[in-house]
Amino acid sequence: MAADLRRSRLTPLGWAGLSIGAAIMLAPLAWTLLLSLKNNAELVGHSEAALHGPYTLQNYIAIFGNSLTTRWLLNSAIVALGQTAGVLVLASLAGYGFSRLDFPLRRPLFIFVLLGLAIPSQAVILVQHQLFAWLHLHNSYPGLILPGLVAPFGVFFMTTYMRGIPRELDEAAMLDGASRWTIFWKIILPLTVPAQSTLAVFTFLGAWNDYWWPLISATRSDMYTLTVGLAAAQMNYAQTSGLGYLMAQAVFASIPIFIVYIVFQKQIVRAMAGTAV
Amino acid sequence: MKRIVAALLVTLALGSCGQSDHKTHLYLQRFFGECGAEYGRSIDVSNAEGECGIITTLVDRFNAENPDIHIDVNVVAWPGYPQLTAQVAARDPPDLVTMHEGVISDYASKGLVEPVDNYLRAAGISPDDFTEAARQGVTMYGHVFALPWDTHGGLFHVNTALFAKAGLMRGGKPVLPNSAAELITQARQFEQRTDKPYLIQSNVGDPAFAARNLYTYMMAQGAVLFPDPKHIKLNTPTGVQVANFFRRINADKLGTQNMDTPAAIAAFVSGEGGIYPTGTWMIGSFQQEAETPGRPLYRSYAVYNYPRLWGEHVVYVSGHSWVVPTRKRTPQQRAAIARFFKFMAAHNYDWARTGHIPAFKAALQDPRFLALPHRNDIASLAQIGRPLPSYVLRQNAIEGIVGEEGAAAFTGQKSIPQALAAAERRVDDLLAQVD
Numbered sequence: 001m002a003a004d005l006r007r008s009r010l011t012p013l014g015w016a017g018l019s020i021g022a023a024i025m026l027a028p029l030a031w032t033l034l035l036s037l038k039n040n041a042e043l044v045g046h047s048e049a050a051l052h053g054p055y056t057l058q059n060y061i062a063i064f065g066n067s068l069t070t071r072w073l074l075n076s077a078i079v080a081l082g083q084t085a086g087v088l089v090l091a092s093l094a095g096y097g098f099s100r101l102d103f104p105l106r107r108p109l110f111i112f113v114l115l116g117l118a119i120p121s122q123a124v125i126l127v128q129h130q131l132f133a134w135l136h137l138h139n140s141y142p143g144l145i146l147p148g149l150v151a152p153f154g155v156f157f158m159t160t161y162m163r164g165i166p167r168e169l170d171e172a173a174m175l176d177g178a179s180r181w182t183i184f185w186k187i188i189l190p191l192t193v194p195a196q197s198t199l200a201v202f203t204f205l206g207a208w209n210d211y212w213w214p215l216i217s218a219t220r221s222d223m224y225t226l227t228v229g230l231a232a233a234q235m236n237y238a239q240t241s242g243l244g245y246l247m248a249q250a251v252f253a254s255i256p257i258f259i260v261y262i263v264f265q266k267q268i269v270r271a272m273a274g275t276a277v
Numbered sequence: 278m279k280r281i282v283a284a285l286l287v288t289l290a291l292g293s294c295g296q297s298d299h300k301t302h303l304y305l306q307r308f309f310g311e312c313g314a315e316y317g318r319s320i321d322v323s324n325a326e327g328e329c330g331i332i333t334t335l336v337d338r339f340n341a342e343n344p345d346i347h348i349d350v351n352v353v354a355w356p357g358y359p360q361l362t363a364q365v366a367a368r369d370p371p372d373l374v375t376m377h378e379g380v381i382s383d384y385a386s387k388g389l390v391e392p393v394d395n396y397l398r399a400a401g402i403s404p405d406d407f408t409e410a411a412r413q414g415v416t417m418y419g420h421v422f423a424l425p426w427d428t429h430g431g432l433f434h435v436n437t438a439l440f441a442k443a444g445l446m447r448g449g450k451p452v453l454p455n456s457a458a459e460l461i462t463q464a465r466q467f468e469q470r471t472d473k474p475y476l477i478q479s480n481v482g483d484p485a486f487a488a489r490n491l492y493t494y495m496m497a498q499g500a501v502l503f504p505d506p507k508h509i510k511l512n513t514p515t516g517v518q519v520a521n522f523f524r525r526i527n528a529d530k531l532g533t534q535n536m537d538t539p540a541a542i543a544a545f546v547s548g549e550g551g552i553y554p555t556g557t558w559m560i561g562s563f564q565q566e567a568e569t570p571g572r573p574l575y576r577s578y579a580v581y582n583y584p585r586l587w588g589e590h591v592v593y594v595s596g597h598s599w600v601v602p603t604r605k606r607t608p609q610q611r612a613a614i615a616r617f618f619k620f621m622a623a624h625n626y627d628w629a630r631t632g633h634i635p636a637f638k639a640a641l642q643d644p645r646f647l648a649l650p651h652r653n654d655i656a657s658l659a660q661i662g663r664p665l666p667s668y669v670l671r672q673n674a675i676e677g678i679v680g681e682e683g684a685a686a687f688t689g690q691k692s693i694p695q696a697l698a699a700a701e702r703r704v705d706d707l708l709a710q711v712d
Contacts, residue, residue, distance in 0.1 A: 044562065045546040045572070065314020133367035216363035219306075221351045231354035235310030235329050240542045241562050 036060070036247035043243040059248035063230075071222055072229035077256075078141055079214070079225055080207040083148035087203045088196055091151055095158025095192075096184050100170065110159070116152030121212070129216060139223045144214055148207050154199050161195040162188060197267040201260065208257060226253055300347045301609040303617065306364075306371040307332060308355040322627045327561060331627055339620050346613045348373075356380075356673075361602070365389050370602035372614060376423060378414030378596040378664055379672035385422045386670060387712075390600040392420035399615035402622050410662030411636035414596045417667035423598035424618045426625070427633035428662050429557040430594030431489045431583055432655060438577035439551050443467040453584045457522050460586060464531040467551050476532035477550035479541035480688050484680020486538075487523075490554065491683045492593035493583055494519040496663055506668045509704040511679065512697035520697060522586075523687040534688070548573030554583065557655070560632030564650050580651045582658055594662030596636060634658045670711050678703045 010018075035043065037055040063069055097103070098110050128147060129138075137143035165188060173183045214225040224232065230249045235242055261268060312329040320338040325331045336348050351371065353360050358380065364370045365384075376384070384390040397404070404412055404421050411425035433453065440451040443466055454460035464475035479486045491511070495502060500515045510516075526532045533541065533550055545553040546566045553559075560580060567578035583592045599621065601614060621628075625640035630649060634656065635641045647653050665672050679700050686696035 041565070044566070045543055047543070062314055066311055067313060067317070068311075129363060129366060133369075138363075138367050138369070215354070216359055219351070219353075219360045219364050219367075219369075228354065232308075232352045233311035234354065235312070235327065240539045243539075 032247045032250055035244055036251045038244045040242050040244045044241060047243065059245045060252065062245060063233075063248055063252055066233055068221055068224070068229060072224050072226045073256075075141075075144075075218075075223060075229075076208055076226040079144045079148075080204050082141065082145040083207040084200050084203045086145065086149040087151045087154045088200055090149055091154030091158045091199060092189060092192065092196070093184075094155040095160075095162045096188060098155070098159040099162035100167075100184075100188070101180075113152050113155050116150065117156070125212070125216075128213075132217060138217050139220045143217050144223070144225065147213055148203070148210070151203065154203065157199055158192065158195060161192055165191050194267065194270070197264060198270065201264045201268055204260060205257060208260075298347070300345055301607070301613045303346065303348050303373060303610060303613050304351065304371040305336065305348045305373040306351045306353055306357065306361065307375040308353055308357045309375070310355075311352045322624065325627075326630075328558075328631045331631060335621070335624055335627065339617060342620070343613075343616060346616065348617070358673075365602060368604070370604055372601065372604075372606070372610060373617065374600050374602060375426075376598055376600045377673070378411075378423070378425070378598050379676075381415065381422050381598065381600060382417055382667050382672070383670050384600065384602070385417055389603055390422055391603050392422055393424060393601055393618070394421050396601065396611070396615045396618050397421060397424070399612070400619035400622065402618060406622070406637050406639065408634070408636055408638055408641055408659035410594050410634075410659050410664065411596055413667075414594075414664045415598055423600045424621060425636035426597045426599060426621065427557075427628060427631075427636050428594050428596045428659055429633045430592050430658060430662055431493065431554050432557060432560075432658075433581050433583060434545060434553045434555060434559060434563055435579045435581065436545065436548055436551055436574065436577055437579050438573075439467070439471050439473060439548065443470040443551065445551075451579055451581070453581060455585065457586045460584070461525065461529075461531070464526065464551075465529075468531055471551070473548075473550055474531060474533050475551045476526060477536070477541050477544050477553040478527075478532040478534075478687075479536050479538045479555070480527075480684040481535055481540075482537040483541075484677045484684065486555070486680065487683030487687055488676045488680035489593055490523060490687075491516070491519055491679060492665070493591070494522070494586060496589075496591050496593060497585065498588040503666055503669050506670065507705065507708045509675065509679075509701055509708075511700050512694060516697050517693055518587075520683065520686045520693045524689060524693060527688050546572070546574055548577075557632045557634060557658070560651060561630075579654070581654050582661065591661050591663045592658060594658065594664055596664070597633070598636075634662070671707055674707060675704050678707065 031050070034050040034055075035047065036059055037057070038050050039056055039058065042049045094113070098106065098113075132138055132143050132147075137146070169187055169191075170183050173187055178186070209227065210225070211227045211231070214228045215231075218224050218228060221229065221232065230253055234246060234249070309332050310329040312327075312333055316325055316330045316333040316337070318337070319325065319334045320341045322331060322334045322338055325334040336350055340346070340348055356377065357375070361370065361374055370389075376390075381390065385392075402424075404416065407415070407425050408428065410428040414428070415421050415423040415425045435451045435453075437446065437451055440446050443463075445452045445463060445467060452463065454463050467473070467475040492502065495511070495515050498515045498518075500513065501510065503509055527534065533544060536544060538555075541553060541555070542559070542562075544550055546563065563574060563578050563580070566572045566574040567576060569575060582590075599618070606614075622637055625635045625637045626643045626646050629635040629640055629646050629652075635643075635646060636659075638659075640646055641656055641659050647656065669675070682691070682696045682700035682703070685691040686693045690696075691699070
């Protein structure tokens with residue numbers, strides 16, 4: 001109803017502005033798609049050749065011609081899903097602890113966690129790499145997944161969300177004899193599904209697109225994630241003599257993200273609008 | 278749910294499985310891309326094309342000819358040094374790695390790559406077999422630290438159709454300048470008669486372009502770019518003279534403006550300028566254009582070394598090489614590395630089909646090499662090519678700084694003394710931080 005009201009207030013000028021904005025946003029994506037469907041040699045001199053046929057799927061066939069592509073896809077899926085599951089579990093537990101439980105040093109600990117938001121990953125990459133080398137975890141799934149589980153944003157997000165849930169629910173459950181775990185598992189957690197969905201989407205997207213850590217941790221090609229594998233498969237000067245292939249790689253790598261976006265569109269929009277909390 | 282968990286565990290377990298086949302395994306790490314789809318099962322090197330195709334078939338052929346050895350290949354994103362450094366830090370480096378010659382000193386100075394003198398001896402290869410440019414590129418601290426694989430550097434790629442229109446062809450060959458003044462004169466004539474710029478330049482996002490030009494023409498005048506391992510000297514009368522020359526080309530619109538590498542390449546193959554000074558690696562692509570009817574470069578392509586504009590005829594070059602990172606190895610692995618070196622040296626001609634100049638004198642004089650298009654015109658790069666001194670560390674980073682400031686000077690974004698002084702200060706700061 002509210003949406004209908006807003007829509008009815010949009011003037012033709014507003015529609016035109018939105019349409020132009022949408023076209024500007026979509027044009028690079030359409031351009032990428034068109035380039036990916038062209039023969040590389042045709043694009044060397046004139047990338048505008050992408051505006052007309054003939055089109056070909058040879059760049060996509062070449063991607064799948066590499067026997068490791070499916071392996072990289074699987075690696076990315078395992079790492080992204082593993083990180084997402086891990087972050088949801090840890091952030092939910094930590095969020096519940098920080099929002100509901102009284103324990104010594106709770107406030108300083110929460111501030112300590114928040115400080116993690118201010119530290120860029122680049123600042124700790126050397127010691128992180130050395131730690132994982134010492135643990136012999138490079139070129140392994142745990143080596144790719146574990147660093148992503150350190151998610152101060154997730155803890156902050158879930159803590160803030162859970163603080164908004166009335167404490168009376170906990171008290172009523174306690175009167176009925178429910179344990180802390182039962183309250184968390186059966187009462188609080190189901191109420192956080194919207195926040196969980198939002199956090200899951202952002203964690204998945206971040207893990208899927210991560211390049212730097214997989215680049216230096218997964219140094220054996222069978223352990224590459226899709227981002228690193230596709231970059232490795234590029235020949236020098238791919239941006240000129242292999243432009244179509246390069247764009248096909250970009251399209252291919254973004255398909256899973258596209259699917260995630262379609263499926264979780266409502267949660268993403270809600271999160272971007274700041275209404276999930 | 279249980280089935281999904283079980284499947285995941287099986288996948289994880291399989292991912293950790295190793296292999297045991299009683300062969301001596303060498304772990305080779307390289308860039309040049311992945312083209313297993315096209316060449317993965319081929320050992321026919323002569324029919325392979327491009328860097329990726331040729332290196333893929335060469336390794337496959339080595340495996341086929343040496344059944345007791347297996348080379349496991351790891352393809353990394355160019356240039357692969359972040360990964361190599363990470364592997365070294367994790368004490369798990371590969372056995373053989375492709376490395377630009379300008380980078381070897383970074384690893385050799387810390388003992389992270391082995392001298393290869395013993396491997397060369399075992400393979401029956403003498404450093405005297407290398408070309409002069411290649412020998413200089415891999416020799417440091419009194420040892421040879423890599424098997425040189427090629428020499429690559431800047432070349433003048435020429436559109437001969439436009440040169441003919443400009444009246445700059447003699448005896449079927451383009452007339453190239455013999456001095457800076459002559460280049461300006463010819464550039465003006467070219468611009469007047471063709472209405473197109475003489476030089477195609479990639480001064481945007483391509484620091485190698487400006488650095489290559491500055492290094493080459495300062496070296497030609499005998500400038501000592503690095504008087505010691507910690508300092509660079511660019512803001513000198515020689516440096517200012519070279520920068521002024523390129524500044525004039527831009528100010529007088531004798532060269533293209535605001536182009537990055539893809540734009541410059543596209544401009545050259547579209548016939549939008551006379552000369553594109555870029556590397557050996559583009560010969561294959563441009564020659565392909567020259568052999569395709571209907572294309573602007575059809576039968577209109579030639580390529581030559583950078584002309585001598587001042588002093589001596591020298592050109593700044595680098596090269597690809599094979600290094601052996603330091604780690605524990607069995608005698609069998611060491612013997613396998615020597616056999617790999619011998620094989621690769623014997624196939625240096627095959628690699629030279631990429632456009633790069635051979636690193637071995639024998640390949641350079643090979644009639645098959647000289648019969649390749651244009652190679653006779655550029656083979657002397659192996660003699661006139663000069664790498665930076667091997668005592669200079671962080672050559673890649675330095676090239677980035679020099680190129681960035683050089684481009685700012687050439688295009689007028691900064692005054693020439695200001696840009697050259699900034700380059701000196703930034704490079705000296707960088708080198709001061711190096712152990």
